Amino acid sequence: MHEKVDVLIIGSGASGAAVAWSLTETKMRILCLEQGDWMKQSDYPSNGRDYEARVFSDYATSPNIRQRPSDYPINDDNSPIKVVNFNAVGGSTVMYTAHYPRLHPSDFRVRSLDGVADDWPIDYPTLEPFFAENDRMTGVSGLAGDPAYPAHEPPMPPLPLGKTGFKIGTTMNQLGWHWWPSDSAIATTEYDGRAPCINLGHCTPACAQGAKASTDITYWPHAIRAGVELRTNCRVREITTGPGGMATGAIYYDLDGAEHFQPAEVVIMACNGVGTARLLLNSSSARFPKGLANSSGLVGKNLMFHPWAHVTGYVDEPMDGHRGPPLCLWSQEFYETDRSRGFVRGFNFQFNRTMGVGTEAMNAEANGLLPWGEAHHDTFRAMIGHRMSVGICTEDLPEEHNRVTLDPVLKDRHGIPAPRIDYTIGDNTNRMLDFAIERGKEILAAANARQVHTVRPVVYGGWHLLGTARMGNDPERSVVNSWGRSHDVKNLFIVDGSVFVTSGGVNPTCTIQALALYIADSMKQRLATLFD
C-alpha cells in the first residue's frame, strides 16, 4: 500500500506529460505510472550501422512485432490497419515522425458544417492559447503565414527546404496548389537545452540527437523538477472505485510482477485511444459492469485511425533521399469540404524525404519495381536518391462499429486481457482516398515521375488512436464532459486522443497535447468544485 497522492496519471506520453507539467502549479502531490522505462539516446538506432534493420526488431512500430517487455499485445487481425505505438517514458512521442499540424477550426464543427458525425463541445479559439503554450513547451519549428491556418507563429524556423522541398514546391506551384513547410516538433535551433537537428534522417524510431520533441526530453524534465514523481515499469491493471462510485486509485504490477495498490484523490487517464479504452474496460465492477465510465456504452467505440496512403515515383532530379528529417512540407489544398468531390471533409498531403538505402531497396523490391538478378544494380542505381513521396492522411469519421474491446483469449505478460480491434475503412473515407490518390498521381505526373506506385492503405499506419472515449455535453452520447471529466466518475479524467469527437485530417499529437493543457487548466480553475 502506497501513500495516497492527490493526482494519479496513467501514462507518460504526449498527454500525460503535458497534464503533469501543467498541474505542478497547484503544488498537489502528483504521481505518474508508466508501463515502460526511460529510454537512452545512446541506444537509439541511428547510433549504429544496423539502424535500418532495427525498425523490424526492437524499434518496430507494431508492439506485436517489437515485443519489448513494456509492450502489450493487440489483436488487430480484424483490421486492415494495424495499431502502432511505443511504450516508454514519452510514449509514442519517442517513436513518431514529429509532424505537428493543428486541427483546423472547421474540425470542431463537423456536424454543423457538413451534417456528419458530431460537433465538439469546445472550439478552436478555446484551444488556441493551449496550442501556443504547447508549441513553446515542445519547441516547434515552422513558418508563420500559412494561408491554410489561422495565424500562429512557431517558435523556431522551419526545417530546411532541401532538394526534395524545392522539387515539390516547384511542382505544386506549377499546379497552383497550396504547400507549406510543415510545423514540426523538431528543434532547428538550440532550444530549452536540446540540440538542433543535424539531419540524421531516420527520425521516427527515436532521435539520437535529441532534436525531436519526445516528452521525455520536453515536458518531463520540467515536471520532475517541479516535484512530479514518475514511477516507471508499472503496468496498471485496473482503476479501482469506492462505495460512492468515485475512483480510489489503481492496481498495478511492477517490473518483478508484484501487485501494488496506489490510492489517489484524482485519476487521469493518458494511455491514448487503445490503452485508455482497454484499461477502462478492464476496470469493470458490480457498480460499473460495462467497464468504468461507460454508462453510455461508448468506451472503446468510434475508433478513428486516419487511413493513410502513399503515392510515390522516381524523378530525374536528385532528391535529399535519406539525408534530413523525413518531414518536409504539407499541402492542405483539399483539406476543407467540397461536396463536388464526392465526399465530405478532407485530407492532408504530407510530403516526405525518403529512407536509408537498404529500406529503399527493400520497398522497391516489395513493390515489384526492383528485379532480382543482373538487372538489379542498374535499376536500383537509377532509383536511389530520386524518389518523391506523397503521403495522404485522410479524415476518419467516427463509426461505432470501429471499436476497441477486450480480447477473450489474448493477454499480456501479466495476465491482463489485451485489446482487440475491429475496424473497417468507411465509405466516405474510401471515396476520399480514391480522390486523394488521383491528386497524388497528378502531382507526380507534373513532376515527370516514372514508376509511380500506390500503397493503400498503409497497413502499419495506425498511429493515430482517437475517439474511444469521446467528449460531449450529453452523458448518453459521450464519455467525458467538455473539460475531460468522466460523466460517471467525477474524479476520473481523460486527457488523451480518446476524447476526440472527430479526427480531423491531420496528425493529432499537437492537438492532443493542447487538449491535455486545456483540461489541466480547466481543473485548476475548478479546484474547489472539481467533483461537483
Next chain:
Amino acid sequence: MSEQSLTDAEIADLRCLAGMMIPASRKYDVPGADDPAIFADIVNSIGRDGDNVRGALATLRTFSGGPLTAVDAARRTEVAAKLRAEGGVPVSVLTRIVMLCYYRDERVMLSLGLEPRAPFPKGHIVEQGDWSLLDPVRARNPFWRQVP
C-alpha cells in the same frame, strides 16, 4: 524456435538464393549478396525472423524438388521467380534481410557514393533553400474554413 540456427542445407540454399537476388557486378565492382562477409551478416541477422526464413527456404525446396544448388541455372531462375511470386510473407521477410544487409556493406555503400556510417553523430547537410519559392502561396488569401 525462431532463434534456432539454420541447417547446413538451409544455409546452402539461402546463399544460392541471395546470390541470385543480388549477384556480384563487375560493372560496378561490387560483391553479390552471397559474398562471404555479406552472407555472414545475413545469417547473423535472421534472429527473430527464423521461422519465416525457414518457411521461405522450405517453400524454395518444395519448388525446386530438392536443394536449389542441385538444379541447373535455368531451373534455378524459374524456381526463384516462382518463389518471389508465390512465397508470401516468409519470402518478403527473407528478402528484407538480404536487402538490408547488402546495402550496409562498406564496399557496396562506397560504390553508391555513400558513406558507410551510422547517421549519428555526423548527420548530413541539407541546404536551407530559397523560401521565395513560397511567394505564390503567400499571395493567396487565407482559405481555412471560417466557423460561424
